[in-house]
Amino acid sequence: MTDGNNKAGTFPCRICGGTVREWFDFGPQPISNAFTSADDPAALVRYDLVVGLCDGCTMVQQREECAREEMFRPDYPYRASGSALMCKYFEEVAEHLVSTELTGPDPFLVEIGSNDGVMLRTVRSAGIRHLGVDPSRDAAEVAAAEGVRVRVDFFEESTAASIRADEGAADVIFSANTISHISYIDSILRGVATLLAPRGVFVFEDRYLGDIVERSCFDQLYDEHFYLFAARSVQAMLARFGLELVDVEHRDVHGGTVRYTVALAGARTPTPAVATMLERERRQGLAEFATYEAFATRIDTIRDELVALLTRLHDEGKRVVGYGATSKSATVTNYCGIGPELVPFVCDSTAAKQGRLAPGSGIPVRPQEVFSDPYPAYALLFAWNHADEIMTKEHTFAERGGRWIQYVPTVHIS
Ligand code: SAH
Ligand code: TMP
Ligand code: ZN
Numbered sequence: 001m002t003d004g005n006n007k008a009g010t011f012p013c014r015i016c017g018g019t020v021r022e023w024f025d026f027g028p029q030p031i032s033n034a035f036t037s038a039d040d041p042a043a044l045v046r047y048d049l050v051v052g053l054c055d056g057c058t059m060v061q062q063r064e065e066c067a068r069e070e071m072f073r074p075d076y077p078y079r080a081s082g083s084a085l086m087c088k089y090f091e092e093v094a095e096h097l098v099s100t101e102l103t104g105p106d107p108f109l110v111e112i113g114s115n116d117g118v119m120l121r122t123v124r125s126a127g128i129r130h131l132g133v134d135p136s137r138d139a140a141e142v143a144a145a146e147g148v149r150v151r152v153d154f155f156e157e158s159t160a161a162s163i164r165a166d167e168g169a170a171d172v173i174f175s176a177n178t179i180s181h182i183s184y185i186d187s188i189l190r191g192v193a194t195l196l197a198p199r200g201v202f203v204f205e206d207r208y209l210g211d212i213v214e215r216s217c218f219d220q221l222y223d224e225h226f227y228l229f230a231a232r233s234v235q236a237m238l239a240r241f242g243l244e245l246v247d248v249e250h251r252d253v254h255g256g257t258v259r260y261t262v263a264l265a266g267a268r269t270p271t272p273a274v275a276t277m278l279e280r281e282r283r284q285g286l287a288e289f290a291t292y293e294a295f296a297t298r299i300d301t302i303r304d305e306l307v308a309l310l311t312r313l314h315d316e317g318k319r320v321v322g323y324g325a326t327s328k329s330a331t332v333t334n335y336c337g338i339g340p341e342l343v344p345f346v347c348d349s350t351a352a353k354q355g356r357l358a359p360g361s362g363i364p365v366r367p368q369e370v371f372s373d374p375y376p377a378y379a380l381l382f383a384w385n386h387a388d389e390i391m392t393k394e395h396t397f398a399e400r401g402g403r404w405i406q407y408v409p410t411v412h413i414s
Pocket of ligand 1: 072078112113115118133134135136139155156178181182
């Protein structure tokens with residue numbers, strides 16, 4: 001096994017054209033949501049997951065992209081409503097937007113990456129004109145069944161122009177856990193600038209680079225997390241498209257998220273939270289290459305310790321089962337070389353993943369109910385961002401002596 005450290009390579013920045021210095025090479029990785037049957041050709045697709053820091057605009061980004069049609073197929077299996085916590089969270093997000101930004105006459109909200117309607121169902125219930133845009137047909141059908149309007153499509157500049165022509169400008173454009181997935185982000189931001197009403201806001205949230213570095217969450221790197229955002233890189237990016245970062249808010253979901261509020265340049269006054277976050281990022285060294293060299297060393301320590309632990313448990317005859325067939329786990333299993341011999345299956349509540357094989361590792365996905373039938377000695381918690389919800393639901397496991405294994409920020413057993 002080779003170390004992921006790679007200090008030699010560079011590639012051009014997608015945002016500013018500057019030089020991106022590579023700080024980690026995970027090697028060939030699968031499409032993280034390609035949960036397949038054994039004979040599906042999608043199981044064979046690989047791309048090199050290489051990540052770097054731009055010397056110019058400081059955007060952390062990947063070198064190679066996967067085709068969007070391969071990542072977000074009509075049967076894309078992720079369902080945002082799979083977590084009770086996230087359902088509640090998005091209900092509150094929607095209520096907040098409805099009561100603060102959507103109070104004028106006939107307001108209009110557009111969501112990019114609306115998935116199964118986890119956020120829009122509340123907007124719909126409030127009687128607000130809305131449109132979700134998402135290429136994942138099966139997920140969109142779930143949303144439509146609840147009366148949510150969805151256009152099954154990729155949002156980009158041309159989509160934005162056609163929505164504006166047909167339905168008028170948007171008072172709010174919202175997006176969660178989607179903008180960072182999109183390599184062609186220039187087209188997205190031109191589209192946002194086209195579609196937004198003069199006093200409208202673009203509110204988006206994604207995993208936060210500061211948390212990923214601080215908590216060593218290397219599994220947040222996979223095909224869909226093409227960019228890792230921070231306030232500084234987002235601010236610099238927006239300025240190139242006539243947009244301005246006017247507020248930031250840190251949230252604890254998904255292991256650390258930041259919600260960015262964006263307006264047309266000059267339309268709103270930035271809150272003090274923006275400067276505060278920029279200063280914190282400066283102190284954390286998020287623009288310094290050395291920060292990522294240190295992170296790279298921690299990644300390989302985690303890999304070595306996790307593989308050693310799982311190998312020891314296997315040799316001792318202890319059964320270890322995975323919990324949560326997350327997209328994140330694709331990087332963990334494939335970078336660490338963890339397959340069915342160490343983790344015979346992974347439990348997941350998502351029907352669209354069950355009965356399929358996890359990408360690359362070939363670990364079978366089985367229903368959550370199988371977990372207790374009988375309980376394993378150890379559970380490897382791939383869905384660590386849902387630890388509270390899952391450990392509460394599965395409290396009997398621990399009560400009967402079962403132990404949870406986690407690997408961020410370090411390998412530990414609880
Ligand atoms: N917003 C939800 C879902 C995030 S999953 C949540 O936060 O949980 C990412 C979603 O983005 C997927 O449903 C995917 O189909 C969608 N997506 C990917 N590229 C897109 C694009 N260009 N335009 C709109 N949606 C896109
Ligand atoms: P996420 O980390 O991308 O949100 O994915 C979480 C995965 O974990 C998703 O496939 C659903 C699954 N899951 C369970 O199996 N049981 C649970 O209780 C929760 C909250 C999630
Ligand atoms: Zn750059």
